[in-house]
Amino acid sequence: MSMRRMDRVSKRRRPLLQRLPPRSSSISDPNHILIDISEDIISNDSRSVQYAPAGSICETLNLYQTEPSYNGNKSWTREPAAGIVEPVRAPESGQYALLIRNIKCSSGHGRLEVDSIVVQSEHLKGVLARVMDGYPGITMSLERVEFSKPFQPFVHRWELFSEARDDESGAQAKAHIDLLYGVLATELSDIITNKQNLVLNGMITFDMLWTIFEPGQIVLSTVNDCKRAFRLETCWVDSDYEIQAVYIDYNGYEIGYRKYTLYIPAFEGTKPIMSLPMIPFMFHNDKDILRESLILRGKLWYQYEGHHHKHYQGLALTSYGGQEIRYKINSRVIIDTEAYLAFHSDKFSISLIDISDSPSDEDFLIATPVLRGYSLKDRKWLELCIDGVSDIVWKSRPFKSLVLPDGEAKDLKDLVLALATSQSKKSDVSDDLLQGNGRNVIMLLHGPPGVGKTLTAECVAEVMHVPLYVQNAGALGTTAAQIKESLSFVLRMVPKWGAVLLLEEADILTQKHNPSDPQKKALSHVFLPLLEYFEGIIFLASNRVEIMDPALESHIDVAIHYPELDSASRRHIWIRLLGKSDRKAFSGSELFDLEEYKLNGREIRNVLKAARVLARYQETKLGYEHVSKVLKLRYSERDEY
The missing domain is CATH 1.10.8 (Helicase, Ruva Protein; domain 3)
Known part of the structure; x- marks a missing residue:
C-alpha cells in the first residue's frame, strides 16, 4: 500500500480514536466501556477512494469471516472478529470495568452485535459471585470472567441479579452493577420478557426451552411409571432438545453418579411446561411435598446395599437383545445388585463420588429408585422400583397346606423341620450330622408330579423365614461346562442369601452311568463334587428316582417317597x-x-x-x-x- 493511501486511512481513523477515554480516566466511571470495532472503516467513508486496478498490488490482504448467517451464508471483513485473535491485554483495556466485544451481525449488512462481555471489576465480581453461586462453569475469582451470547447464566439468574442490583447500597459498586445491568437489559429484554410471559401462563416454546433449563438445577421426569429427580448437567439442540443429567446409583460395590439422557422432540407453537417429558423441579405444583417424599425414598434406597429378602408387587424390567421387556409381578424377591450384575449382562459404569456417613438431602433426592434382584416365583433377574417393595408376611402354619396320607404327615414334618432347623442354628445335632467337607443337609424328595415335593420345600423355607430358590436342572445348560458354570453360581448365591435350594428334575444331573452316553457320566462328575462342598439345605426333587446314580445315595441325608394322591x-x-x-x-x-x-x-x-x-x-x-x-x-x- 502506498504511503499516500496509508495517510488517508490514518486520517479517517483519528476521529474514532478520539472518542476513546484518555489513559488517565478512572475505571470507576460507568461510561468507560472499551468497544472493539470490527467493521471496515474504509467501506463506510462517504468520499470516493481511488483503487489500483484489480489484482495489480503485489501484497496480501487478510480477510476474516464473521459468524455465518442463519442460512449458512458466509460474509467477510478486513478486521478479525472477536474470538479469532488473542484477547487484548493492554494496560488501557485492563482499567475498564467491562469489555464489550462486538462482531458484525450475521446478516452481513454491516451492523454490529454484542458477542461477549468480559467482567474485570472487582465490585461486579463480588456481586456476581453471590448471584452465580453454584452455577456450573463460572468462577468469579478469575482476573477476567467472560460471558458469551446468549448470556444464559444471566437469563437463568435474572431475578437474582435484579435483586442484587436493588439491594446494593455502595455508590461505586452500584454504578458498576448499573453499568452491566444496562448492557444486559438492552441485549436480553426481549428474551426475558418472552420467558416471563410464557412461564406466567405455564407454557413454553421449543426455541425458548433453554431459558427454563438451568445447568445444575434439579429436574423431574417419570421413568417407567416412577417419578425421579435428576441433576441437570448440559443441554443442547440438534433436531431435538437433548438433556443430559446425572443421578446416584449403586453398582454392587460403590455408589456414584450415572448419566441419563432424555430428548424433547421439536414442536411447533407453545406447549404446557408440565407436559414435557422432563421439567425443572421448581415448576411442579406440589414441589415441597414431592421433594420430601423423594428424599425419604432416597434414604430408604441407601439401606438396600447388600442383599435383602422382600416382597415385590408392580412393574419389573429386563432386557433381551437390546429390547426392554416389562413384567407385572407379585412375588418374593432377593434384592442383590452385585449378584444381578454378575449374572446379567447389563453392566454399567459410574463416576465415583465421596459419599460421607451423612449424605445430603440432594444426594437422597437424586438417588435412583431402581433396585436389582431376582424374582423367586418368576425365576428372573429383574429391575424393580423401590415403591413396590414391602416386608414379607410369613404364613403362620405353612404345613397345613401339605396333604399326605394319615400317619405320615406329622412324621414327615417333624423330620424335615428337625434337620432344617438344626442346620440353620448350627446346633450340636447339626455338628454331629454335618461331618465331611460340606456343612449341608441334602434331602431327596421323589414321587409322581403334583403330590407335594415342591410344597414341602416351600413349607420348610416358610417356617425358617428364609428364601426358597427353585432351580430346574434342565435349565442349567446343555453341556457339562455350561451346567458347571450355572450350578456353581447358584451354589454360591444360595448360602450367601441364607436360602433353601430346591433342585427340580435332579435326576438329569445324576443318571446312572451308560457307556454309550459319556455326557451323563460327565454331568454326574460335575454335580457330585459341587454338592459335596455346598453349605446349606438342598432338596433334590425327582419323578424318576430309579434312574439316578447309586453314587448319590452316600450324599443323601434323608430320602422321602411321596405316593399318588388318594x-x-x-x-x-x-x-x-x-x-x-x-x-x-x-x-x-x-x-x-x-x-x-x-x-x-x-x-x-x-x-x-x-x-x-x-x-x-x-x-x-x-x-x-x-x-x-x-x-x-x-x-x-x-x-x-
Whole structure:
C-alpha cells in the first residue's frame, strides 16, 4: 500500500480514536466501556477512494469471516472478529470495568452485535459471585470472567441479579452493577420478557426451552411409571432438545453418579411446561411435598446395599437383545445388585463420588429408585422400583397346606423341620450330622408330579423365614461346562442369601452311568463334587428316582417317597384351593364328584384357575358348572378319572 493511501486511512481513523477515554480516566466511571470495532472503516467513508486496478498490488490482504448467517451464508471483513485473535491485554483495556466485544451481525449488512462481555471489576465480581453461586462453569475469582451470547447464566439468574442490583447500597459498586445491568437489559429484554410471559401462563416454546433449563438445577421426569429427580448437567439442540443429567446409583460395590439422557422432540407453537417429558423441579405444583417424599425414598434406597429378602408387587424390567421387556409381578424377591450384575449382562459404569456417613438431602433426592434382584416365583433377574417393595408376611402354619396320607404327615414334618432347623442354628445335632467337607443337609424328595415335593420345600423355607430358590436342572445348560458354570453360581448365591435350594428334575444331573452316553457320566462328575462342598439345605426333587446314580445315595441325608394322591387327599386339596368363599357354592355330592377325578395337586390348581377365568368372563360367581366344563374339555379323552 502506498504511503499516500496509508495517510488517508490514518486520517479517517483519528476521529474514532478520539472518542476513546484518555489513559488517565478512572475505571470507576460507568461510561468507560472499551468497544472493539470490527467493521471496515474504509467501506463506510462517504468520499470516493481511488483503487489500483484489480489484482495489480503485489501484497496480501487478510480477510476474516464473521459468524455465518442463519442460512449458512458466509460474509467477510478486513478486521478479525472477536474470538479469532488473542484477547487484548493492554494496560488501557485492563482499567475498564467491562469489555464489550462486538462482531458484525450475521446478516452481513454491516451492523454490529454484542458477542461477549468480559467482567474485570472487582465490585461486579463480588456481586456476581453471590448471584452465580453454584452455577456450573463460572468462577468469579478469575482476573477476567467472560460471558458469551446468549448470556444464559444471566437469563437463568435474572431475578437474582435484579435483586442484587436493588439491594446494593455502595455508590461505586452500584454504578458498576448499573453499568452491566444496562448492557444486559438492552441485549436480553426481549428474551426475558418472552420467558416471563410464557412461564406466567405455564407454557413454553421449543426455541425458548433453554431459558427454563438451568445447568445444575434439579429436574423431574417419570421413568417407567416412577417419578425421579435428576441433576441437570448440559443441554443442547440438534433436531431435538437433548438433556443430559446425572443421578446416584449403586453398582454392587460403590455408589456414584450415572448419566441419563432424555430428548424433547421439536414442536411447533407453545406447549404446557408440565407436559414435557422432563421439567425443572421448581415448576411442579406440589414441589415441597414431592421433594420430601423423594428424599425419604432416597434414604430408604441407601439401606438396600447388600442383599435383602422382600416382597415385590408392580412393574419389573429386563432386557433381551437390546429390547426392554416389562413384567407385572407379585412375588418374593432377593434384592442383590452385585449378584444381578454378575449374572446379567447389563453392566454399567459410574463416576465415583465421596459419599460421607451423612449424605445430603440432594444426594437422597437424586438417588435412583431402581433396585436389582431376582424374582423367586418368576425365576428372573429383574429391575424393580423401590415403591413396590414391602416386608414379607410369613404364613403362620405353612404345613397345613401339605396333604399326605394319615400317619405320615406329622412324621414327615417333624423330620424335615428337625434337620432344617438344626442346620440353620448350627446346633450340636447339626455338628454331629454335618461331618465331611460340606456343612449341608441334602434331602431327596421323589414321587409322581403334583403330590407335594415342591410344597414341602416351600413349607420348610416358610417356617425358617428364609428364601426358597427353585432351580430346574434342565435349565442349567446343555453341556457339562455350561451346567458347571450355572450350578456353581447358584451354589454360591444360595448360602450367601441364607436360602433353601430346591433342585427340580435332579435326576438329569445324576443318571446312572451308560457307556454309550459319556455326557451323563460327565454331568454326574460335575454335580457330585459341587454338592459335596455346598453349605446349606438342598432338596433334590425327582419323578424318576430309579434312574439316578447309586453314587448319590452316600450324599443323601434323608430320602422321602411321596405316593399318588388318594381320593381323601384330593378332596382335601379341592377344599383348600377353593377357599372359604368359593367352597360354599359346592355341595357335598359335587365335591365327591370332583375328588373322583384322578388329578394331582398341580392339575387341580390349573383346573380351578381356568374355571375362575370362565366365571369372570360370564360375570358370575365360581360354581360347580364352571369347574365341570373345564374338566370335561380338558380330560374328555381320559378313559378313567
